[in-house]
Amino acid sequence: MHAWLFATLGGVLVGLAAVLLMGSLGRVAGISGIAAGLVSGVSPGDRAWRVSFLLGLVAAPVALWWWPGTRVGVPQVGWPWMLAAGLLVGVGTRLGRGCTSGHGVCGVARLSPRSMVATVVFMLTAMATVFVVRHIIGGLPA
Known part of the structure; x- marks a missing residue:
């Protein structure tokens, strides 16, 4: 498939x-x-x-x-990277008062201004992270 x-x-x-x-x-x-x-x-x-x-x-x-x-x-990376990523996601959800599913799926569908701003911030942060990891750092070790 x-x-x-x-x-x-x-x-x-x-x-x-x-x-x-x-x-x-x-x-x-x-x-x-x-x-x-x-x-x-x-x-x-x-x-x-x-x-x-x-x-x-x-x-x-x-x-x-x-x-x-x-x-x-x-998994595409080793356990230490996954643990670090999970901890960062947890911290981010607390700082953003919600996660991508709550803000991005449900909040945007309900036209919540706070969720729209949060989703834009999530997306811009994700794009910047991918750019830095792939083009500046050169990828993650396994």
């Missing part, structure tokens, strides 16, 4: 999940908020949908990993 098809299906599923979560529970599908709410000790009824949502996030790429002909889930 072609990479563009997986990307398209993934985008459709992300949008569908966001709409279903907002329509059924009135909640924004912001992953950092979902995870933070789970860790901070929420009620059992609130815990169930959060765990289900996060398990779905893990189950989809694991299922694709076993799909013939795909390379989904194969």
Whole structure:
């Protein structure tokens, strides 16, 4: 299967999940908020949908990993780089008061000015990071 098809299906599923979560529970599908709410000790009824949502996030790429002909889930860098990236993303979501899914998918769809600004900042930062890593540093070691 072609990479563009997986990307398209993934985008459709992300949008569908966001709409279903907002329509059924009135909640924004912001992953950092979902995870933070789970860790901070929420009620059992609130815990169930959060765990289900996060398990779905893990189950989809694991299922694709076993799909013939795909390379989904194969790390491109070593564990130290992935750990550093994860920590930076965590710090960024706290500073930005939300993540790309909460701001970029849900907030922009709701025409939230704060989310539109946050999404522009996310995108510009990502572009600058890719430029620096690829063209100035010369890539990341494995």
